[in-house]
Amino acid sequence: MRIKRITRVGLATFLFTAIALSSAVAKTVPADNPAFQYVGRIDFTDPKAPLLSWPGSQVKTTFTGSSVSVILDDDSGNNYYNIILDGNSDAPYVINALQGKHVYWISSALADTSHTIEIYKRTEGEEGATRFLGLDIPDSATVKAPPAAPKRKIEIYGDSITSGMGNEGIFNGRDDLPSQKNHYLSYGAIAARELNAQLHTISQSGIGVLVSWFGFTMSDFYDQLIAVGNNDTQWNFDSWTPDVVVVNLFQNDRALFLDKQRLNPTPSDKDFINAYADFIKTLRGQYPEAKILCALGSMDASAQESKWPEIIRQAVAKQQQAGDKDIDTLIFPFTGYTQHPRVMHHQQNAALLAAKIREMTGWQ
Template structure:
């Protein structure tokens, strides 16, 4: 069996003939596996992951683990973690089609936890999860309980973690550098001990996007792969806190792609209308209107003011709604936030939610 060091690296594909036989095979329908995210369970034997930060956790007693995945496009990246060691991801670079990926084969005998997280997003396609394999003599342990605290964020590339892992002087575009697990939202959720959902898509806006659909078209889908007819059942999972971090792309595009160009009042109303959609889904949740930390929050930008006005108007019209705003300041860095920026924004958001929710 090939031994791979636990470090930041990209796996190739290990075909079945290149991996030693694993004695314990675990179906995706096993109660030992806990799932987090909007997941399509239409086929319980092959649940489909499409949203960024979609995650599974499994506790086991054993020395090795492999995962079988069927990827739509061969563009997705996943992080595997052993025993909650978030600083040492084992990065799986998926290939198109069905393959088995050996995660690790040199664990000390004993109890362990595997966490597998989708780093990339819907535009990289969907992945079918087909099961886990463990060494001979391994056994599953009871699943950990999911957190009672729940945080959901509607956002764009900032929330998806575009460019998060790139060097400060590097480019944004490498798929390997996209990492939803290291975005401000996921970091905040870990700090708060909360289950997390990232309903995000790079390039998306509320009024206009870099493509032909917007968040009001997209937010209620089961599948994150483009604009589609899938429908998410909001009754399946209810967050106590929802963050809406949108308008960055609108700030770049409203003057270029919309004719007529929306007035200030229309921009405020568009955000108001999206707040209304979310409030109707989650009437008891704290809704936080957010923006940043790219140039839409620079000192002379009117965009934070649009959000503040929309929230104030909505509070006036719906006095029982729990509403707040937060701005992640623009630091002058001209690209997508890197991990260091996400960490700073997460610290700000974590403190804000702790105070508001007594978490």
């Protein structure tokens, strides 16, 4: 077996870049095997090469044997994946997916018994998409479906905060590298695990309600099957219905609304209230029975002196006055930290989110 490079990340996480196939592995379990469980907006146009593009996209299965490798075909070479064996999320293997098709050896020193594996997309659509092609396991090994996915379902619409941008960056350094982005430790993912719920994350760093750092907004983006840029793919909203919908937007609107090269004339507060309310109405049309939680933060858009929390409250009040009683707000407090929230902040916000969802749903 030849390993080009292994780099230690954090205390107990290994980053595998390009790894040759172990001689102990003898057969491939293709991606269309019914033993694989998929969670997320995943494109199954080619069942043998399902496309993972949204942050938090997951593949799970149970296998026997002492070794396992993951087969990925990545578009860009910028994506990162957590590989969680036997539920040990505190010490995941981390794959930096190279461009093209590669086999990533994970371990050949496992106990020769039953194991679970979870393949989890840390990065988002701006890092591109990846085709999952299956697992390599010993010839005598078998696979079976993992435990059923949770019945509870949460969907979150958001920006870089929701994606987990920079959450593993150092506190006094940059936070824009794909390697620092770990959606598994984002507030939404942490809260979903706390609540034993499936999670779909529909997020894009830089996106806003009326203005983004690029030429499309969440109203253009929310209904896509594939997360890479602004495209014509369509998600089937009837295929997966959340119990709770969370919206966490406006951080980028706050940063850009005075930029006359992007927005001219400058929108009024009423314009933002109406645009936000219209987006919530769109989601309500897709999900008539869902609880909708309109959140904000925890960057400076949610600061005490900021106007953006009140804009959200007025938009929500507008919906409530129109008869929508299953909608509420949650403002994550701004701590004064001026960069993207780190894992510590995500953990704090996850606790607030889980508590609010319990209040709205009665979930224990």
